[in-house]
Structure formats: C-alpha cells, structure tokens
Amino acid sequence: MDSFDLLWGGLSAAVTPENLMYAAIGVLLGTFVGVLPGIGPAMAVALLLPVTYGLEATSSFIMFAGIYYGGMYGGSTTSILLNTPGESASVMTALEGNRMAKRGRAAQALATAAVGSFIAGTIGTLLVAFFAPALASVAVDIGAPSYFAIMVLALVMTATVIGASVVRGLVALFVGLTIGLVGLDLNTGQPRLSFGVAQLNDRLDIVVVAVGIFALGEALWVAAHLRRTPLRVIPVGRPWMGRRDLRRSVGPWLRGTAYGFPFGAIPAGGAEIPTFLSYVTEKRLARGKGGEPFGEGAIEGVAGPEAANNASAAGMFVPMLALGIPVTATASVMLAALQGYGITPGPQLMTEQSDLVWTLLASLLIGNLLLLVLNLPLAPMWAKLLRIPRPQLYAGILFFACLGAYATNLDPFDVGLLLAFGLLGLAMRRFGLPVLPLILGVILGPLMETKLREALTISDGDASALVSEPLAVVVYVVIALALLARLLRRRPAAPTHPEETDRRDEELVNR
Amino acid sequence: MSTLVPDAHEAAPSGPAAPRRDLAQLGLAAVLAVVGGLTVYDATTLGTGFADPVGPRVFPYVIGTGLVVLAVLLAVATLRGDVPEAEGGEDVDLTSPADWLTVVKLVAVLLFTIATVDLLGWAISGAVLFAGAAWSLGSRTLLRDVLVGAVLAVASWYAFYVGLGIPLAPGILDGIL
Numbered sequence: 001m002d003s004f005d006l007l008w009g010g011l012s013a014a015v016t017p018e019n020l021m022y023a024a025i026g027v028l029l030g031t032f033v034g035v036l037p038g039i040g041p042a043m044a045v046a047l048l049l050p051v052t053y054g055l056e057a058t059s060s061f062i063m064f065a066g067i068y069y070g071g072m073y074g075g076s077t078t079s080i081l082l083n084t085p086g087e088s089a090s091v092m093t094a095l096e097g098n099r100m101a102k103r104g105r106a107a108q109a110l111a112t113a114a115v116g117s118f119i120a121g122t123i124g125t126l127l128v129a130f131f132a133p134a135l136a137s138v139a140v141d142i143g144a145p146s147y148f149a150i151m152v153l154a155l156v157m158t159a160t161v162i163g164a165s166v167v168r169g170l171v172a173l174f175v176g177l178t179i180g181l182v183g184l185d186l187n188t189g190q191p192r193l194s195f196g197v198a199q200l201n202d203r204l205d206i207v208v209v210a211v212g213i214f215a216l217g218e219a220l221w222v223a224a225h226l227r228r229t230p231l232r233v234i235p236v237g238r239p240w241m242g243r244r245d246l247r248r249s250v251g252p253w254l255r256g257t258a259y260g261f262p263f264g265a266i267p268a269g270g271a272e273i274p275t276f277l278s279y280v281t282e283k284r285l286a287r288g289k290g291g292e293p294f295g296e297g298a299i300e301g302v303a304g305p306e307a308a309n310n311a312s313a314a315g316m317f318v319p320m321l322a323l324g325i326p327v328t329a330t331a332s333v334m335l336a337a338l339q340g341y342g343i344t345p346g347p348q349l350m351t352e353q354s355d356l357v358w359t360l361l362a363s364l365l366i367g368n369l370l371l372l373v374l375n376l377p378l379a380p381m382w383a384k385l386l387r388i389p390r391p392q393l394y395a396g397i398l399f400f401a402c403l404g405a406y407a408t409n410l411d412p413f414d415v416g417l418l419l420a421f422g423l424l425g426l427a428m429r430r431f432g433l434p435v436l437p438l439i440l441g442v443i444l445g446p447l448m449e450t451k452l453r454e455a456l457t458i459s460d461g462d463a464s465a466l467v468s469e470p471l472a473v474v475v476y477v478v479i480a481l482a483l484l485a486r487l488l489r490r491r492p493a494a495p496t497h498p499e500e501t502d503r504r505d506e507e508l509v510n511r
Numbered sequence: 512m513s514t515l516v517p518d519a520h521e522a523a524p525s526g527p528a529a530p531r532r533d534l535a536q537l538g539l540a541a542v543l544a545v546v547g548g549l550t551v552y553d554a555t556t557l558g559t560g561f562a563d564p565v566g567p568r569v570f571p572y573v574i575g576t577g578l579v580v581l582a583v584l585l586a587v588a589t590l591r592g593d594v595p596e597a598e599g600g601e602d603v604d605l606t607s608p609a610d611w612l613t614v615v616k617l618v619a620v621l622l623f624t625i626a627t628v629d630l631l632g633w634a635i636s637g638a639v640l641f642a643g644a645a646w647s648l649g650s651r652t653l654l655r656d657v658l659v660g661a662v663l664a665v666a667s668w669y670a671f672y673v674g675l676g677i678p679l680a681p682g683i684l685d686g687i688l
Contacts, residue, residue, distance in 0.1 A: 395644035
C-alpha cells in the first residue's frame with residue numbers, strides 16, 4: 001500500500017524526541033482545557049492556537065493533533081462525571097456514562113471511553129490515510145463550478161438540514177457570510193464593509209472570530225445564567241475494566257467507529273447523528289443479553305457513542321485535507337491555522353505539502369496513543385479540575401481569550417473585536433442560533449466567491465458554466481433532495497432523543 | 512401551517528406564566544435588517560473590476576438581501592409565537608432569569624483592559640482583567656484573585672517573550688520585566 005508507506009515515513013519523521021514532546025504537551029493541554037466545563041474541542045483548539053505561534057508548521061500541527069484528541073477526550077470525562085454535557089456530541093455518552101458513575105462504576109465508564117476513543121481514533125486515522133489521498137487525486141481535476149457546488153452543499157446542509165429551525169440556521173449562515181465579506185476584495189482590491197477602519201481592511205482573523213464566539217460568548221452566556229448551587233461531581237479512582245466489561249465493549253467500539261467515520265467526512269453536523277445511531281443500535285442489540293439494562297448504566301451505551309464521536313472526529317480530516325473544505329468548527333479553526341503558515345488548503349495540499357500531511361496523520365496516531373497512556377493514570381487529577389470555583393474558571397477563560405486575541409497582532413483593537421464577537425456569541429446563545437453555520441460561512445464565503453468569479457471569468461460571464469461539469473450537476477441534485485427531505489420531515493431524527501424527558505427528570509433530582 | 516386555533520390550544524397547558532412571544536427577537540430581526548441594508552449600501556459604493564463579469568458587488572448584494580429577507584421571516588415567526596431554544600450547558604441554569612448586570616460588569620472589565628493594555632502593559636492589565644472578572648462573577652476573595660491574576664499575567668508575559676518570541680506590551684513595567 002502506497003499510503004501506508006507514506007504514513008510510515010510520516011511516523012518516522014514524527015517520532016523525534018522534540019516532536020513527541022510537542023505531542024505530549026498538546027495532549028495534556030487539550031485534555032486540561034477539554035475537561036474544564038463549558039469548553040468543547042473547537043473552543044480548546046481556538047483558545048490554544050496562540051501557543052503554537054512561535055513554532056514551525058510541522059511542530060505546531062503535531063501539537064494541534066494532540067490538543068484536538070485531548071479536547072475530545074476531556075469532554076467525555078466531563079459528561080460522565082457531571083451529568084450535563086457541554087456539547088451535543090457528548091449527550092449520548094452522558095446518558096449511560098453518568099448512571100454508571102452514580103452506581104460506583106465511574107472507573108469502568110472512563111476506561112471504556114478512553115480505550116474506545118483510542119480504537120476509533122486509530123482506525124479512523126488509518127482510514128483517513130487511505131481515503132484522503134485517493135479523494136485528493138480525483139479532486140485536483142475538479143473545476144471551479146464543482147467546487148462552488150460542493151461548498152453550497154456544505155453550507156445548505158449545516159444551515160438547514162441539521163438543527164431545529166431553518167430560519168435560525170440561515171440567519172447564522174448569513175451573519176457568517178457577512179463577516180466573511182469584511183476586508184479587501186481579492187480581485188479589485190477595494191475594501192468592503194471596512195468603514196474606513198484600517199484594521200478592517202485585512203480579512204478578520206478567524207481565530208479572533210472563533211475565540212470570540214466560542215470562548216467569550218460562552219463565558220458571557222454562563223455569566224448571565226450562572227448556576228449558583230454547585231454541581232455534584234462523582235469522585236473517581238484510576239480507570240480500569242475487567243474482562244467482562246471488555247467483552248461487552250468490543251462490539252460497540254467497532255460499530256461506533258463504523259457509524260462515526262462516514263458521518264464525520266460529510267457536512268452533517270459532526271458527531272451528533274452517529275452517536276445517536278450508535279446509542280440506539282447498542283440499546284437494541286443489548287436487549288435480552290444479561291448485564292445492566294440501558295437506562296441503568298450499561299457500558300455498551302458509553303463504549304459505542306464514544307467510539308462514534310472519535311471516529312467522526314477523524315473523518316473530518318478527509319474533506320479538510322483532500323478538498324480544503326471544513327465540515328466542522330474545529331476543522332475551520334485548523335484550516336485557518338494552516339493558512340496562517342502560508343499554506344493554501346485544497347487538493348494540491350497532499351502533493352505539495354505531503355511531508356506536513358503525513359506527519360500530521362502520523363502524529364494523530366501518536367497523540368491517540370499518548371492520550372491513552374497519559375490519561376488513564378491522570379483521570380483522578382482531571383476530575384479534580386471539575387471542582388475549580390466557577391468565578392475563577394470563567395475569569396481564566398476571559399483572560400486566555402484576551403491573551404490570544406491580543407497576541408495575534410499585538411493590537412488592542414483585536415481585543416475590541418473579540419469583545420464584539422463575544423457579544424455576538426452571547427446573542428446567538430440567547431436566541432438559539434447555531435454556531436456551526438456561522439463559522440462555516442465565515443470560512444467558506446470568501447472561498448465560494450473566489451471560485452464563483454473564477455468559474456464565470458473563464459466562461460466570460462455565462463452563468464450556465466456553473467452546471468457545465470457533471471459533478472456540479474450531481475451535487476445540486478443532492479442539495480435539492482436534501483432540502484426536499486427536510487421539507488417532508490419537519491424535524492430531523494437526531495435532536496429528538498427518546499430519553500430526553502427521562503434525562504430532565506434526572507437533572508431535576510440532581511439540583 | 513399552524514393557525515391561531517392550535518396555537519391557543521398549545522398555550523393552555525403551558526401555564527399562564529410562560530410568555531408566548533419573545534419580543535427581544537424583534538430587536539434581533541431589526542439589527543439583521545440594518546446589517547443587511549448596510550451591506551447592500553456599502554456594495555453600491557464599490558467600483559466594478561476589469562475583465563471580471565461577477566465583480567465585487569454581487570456577493571454583498573446577495574448576502575445583504577438575504578439578511579433583510581431573513582429578518583422579515585424572523586419577525587413574522589416571532590409575532591406568530593416562535594420562541595427560541597436558549598442553549599444549555601454544564602454551568603448554565605436556564606430556570607432562573609438572566610442576570611444581565613454580571614454581563615455588563617464583565618464587558619466593563621474587558622473595555623478597561625482594551626483601553627489600558629498599551630499604557631499599563633499586559634502584566635498589569637491582564638492581572639486586573641482576571642481579578643475584575645472573578646469579582647464580577649461573584650468571587651469575594653479579592654486578594655487571592657489579584658495574586659492569581661498577577662502570577663498568570665506575568666507568567667504569560669514571560670512565556671510569550673521567552674518561549675514564543677512575541678513581546679506583549681510591557682507598558683509602565685518596561686525595563687522591570
């Protein structure tokens with residue numbers, strides 16, 4: 001296998017003491033930030049971006065890989081030990097995981113989550129190494145019209161097909177597209193929406209936008225609704241599991257991986273749908289087989305969704321590396337980081353920057369292994385982080401958000417922008433606007449405009465050029481079908497959790 | 512589509528306390544309409560390019576018009592009783608009313624940081640930021656917060672200066688740090 005030779009080359013490049021150190025720092029920092037309540041993986045990556053400013057591209061991406069998987073793992077720890085998951089992808093893990101923890105099986109829940117994440121992440125990364133080059137070699141021949149169509153697909157899917165309200169999804173998308181307009185027009189060099197402010201002539205820094213909306217927006221929203229009564233954190237020892245737990249977990253791990261990877265690679269809202277599918281499948285399969293039933297802390301219900309979550313986290317790298325198109329908020333931030341190094345994302349990335357890509361994939365594997373090795377013994381320490389008093393915790397988030405924004409250009413104006421986007425993030429949480437369409441709009445808007453103008457300049461303004469490629473036509477048909485399906489079924493399957501009411505009761509008991 | 516009759520029917524079991532309309536959403540719709548209008552207006556001031564059939568105006572026109580249309584749709588939905596689902600989270604308690612005073616305090620602390628970071632330097636402004644934010648959020652251990660903030664700010668200044676080669680503003684501590 002050609003891919004695996006290259007991956008092996010990447011592995012040998014990544015396994016230097018220096019790079020291993022960056023991977024370890026990344027894993028520890030990522031887990032640290034991910035465990036903190038209220039911080040998901042996308043926010044962890046955005047907040048920790050400034051840490052990599054002084055590093056060269058390869059080292060910083062190795063660190064990123066660690067931060068990303070660490071952030072994911074940290075999120076699952078939070079949802080098992082506290083019952084209130086911070087992000088939609090952890091909802092399913094929390095259902096059974098928290099009940100296991102309440103029955104004194106927190107150690108086993110954390111262990112199956114950690115091993116499941118490792119297995120799913122490893123298989124997922126190998127699949128990325130296999131699919132991304134194949135997709136990229138096809139994608140170099142794709143013209144601007146098809147690229148444009150694929151980006152329309154990504155935006156339509158995230159804004160309308162996922163999520164409860166079509167209008168709110170579209171509002172978020174269009175606000176994101178407007179933010180993407182700010183700055184110099186690439187063809188004519190005229191500033192748009194800059195209002196004579198010199199700092200707005202450059203495009204807005206995606207890091208400032210992402211940290212503002214994720215970190216500051218969340219901190220302000222929590223400030224407005226801070227829970228005054230402390231949550232009960234379940235104490236935990238070192239994670240371990242017995243032979244029986246292991247036997248019950250293997251099937252869910254593999255099935256969860258199979259669900260998660262394909263959903264991660266398409267713009268379908270990340271891990272929300274596959275974790276749900278995995279949960280439902282395991283619930284059905286576990287019926288009538290001994291062990292705790294679902295609803296009373298079944299280990300299958302933690303193993304499956306956790307694997308699905310991590311496999312979809314790996315799947316995200318396929319469109320990101322092969323097409324240069326992000327499908328999750330985390331991928332958007334990582335692509336922005338790539339651009340910061342002067343690297344243009346797109347299908348040529350696999351050939352032009354092949355060293356970087358293969359080292360990145362190899363470091364994902366290494367980061368995954370380090371995660372397992374470091375986090376099993378460190379779990380009790382991470383659990384203690386959940387007890388940080390909330391005023392100091394959120395003050396710390398504000399502090400690091402401002403530090404990151406300030407360090408990008410050493411200009412207080414950026415902190416002002418951060419505040420503006422923080423207030424926008426607050427308003428979005430207040431009005432139930434989804435964050436993902438906005439971030440994708442900011443990233444994909446300018447790209448779409450470039451591709452559209454490229455396509456129409458070649459055709460000399462003839463709009464029929466947009467459907468001149470078979471792939472573009474196919475993609476538009478898919479968009480039409482997705483919209484039709486959305487109209488026929490008023491609500492999507494994922495957000496209607498059958499256990500929803502059950503979980504609410506549980507929360508009421510907790511307070 | 513729902514008419515007024517099923518709406519009234521739905522309202523009955525949810526109790527008299529629950530407001531049926533979220534009028535603040537009208538404010539959001541107004542802001543969206545203004546931003547959309549501004550985007551379109553800004554685009555009219557642009558010159559068209561050379562050998563560029565699409566030009567720099569088309570995208571802003573489409574996006575601005577889209578925002579205005581969405582603002583109208585959102586306003587109509589609001590008046591018909593559409594209520595947003597506010598986002599939950601680990602530390603979020605949606606059962607109590609929003610505490611906007613805390614948010615205003617935090618914004619004031621951030622504005623102070625923006626105004627003073629070049630003058631006082633990151634080491635001092637950052638420490639004030641941490642202590643001020645913790646105090647706004649209800650912490651009453653001021654001395655400890657100031658100490659923690661000072662340690663964080665000075666440590667991050669050195670980490671960026673020594674570790675990453677990025678000189679954050681030293682401000683009045685120039686020469687001491």
